[in-house]
Amino acid sequence: MRANPDPRRCPICDARRRTADDVLACVQAHERTRTINGVVIHTEYVHPPVPWRGDDWSAITDDYDGAPDAGPQLHGTGPTENAAVADLMEQIAEREAT
Numbered sequence: 001m002r003a004n005p006d007p008r009r010c011p012i013c014d015a016r017r018r019t020a021d022d023v024l025a026c027v028q029a030h031e032r033t034r035t036i037n038g039v040v041i042h043t044e045y046v047h048p049p050v051p052w053r054g055d056d057w058s059a060i061t062d063d064y065d066g067a068p069d070a071g072p073q074l075h076g077t078g079p080t081e082n083a084a085v086a087d088l089m090e091q092i093a094e095r096e097a098t
């Protein structure tokens, strides 16, 4: 993945925006909820403030519980939205295989 050289540009659709807040709003508009094989999946653009862009996207299932006592939770990550969803689907497949 290439770094986003222009902070005024949405890294997903490449649209030019006036302010950083407008860029964030554009990015958040790309986040969505979808259903794959009956599993409801929410994606989120995380973009952590580190050079590594491999965790820019996060994908979780509808029953995701962030509480510390909730036990291990499936959580897909990836440099793109589709990669995060693919990561999550792989984890779901692995869980079902055991």
Ligand SMILES: [Zn+2]
Pocket (backbone or CB within 6 Å): 010, 011, 012, 013, 014, 015, 026, 027, 030
């Ligand atoms: Zn956009």
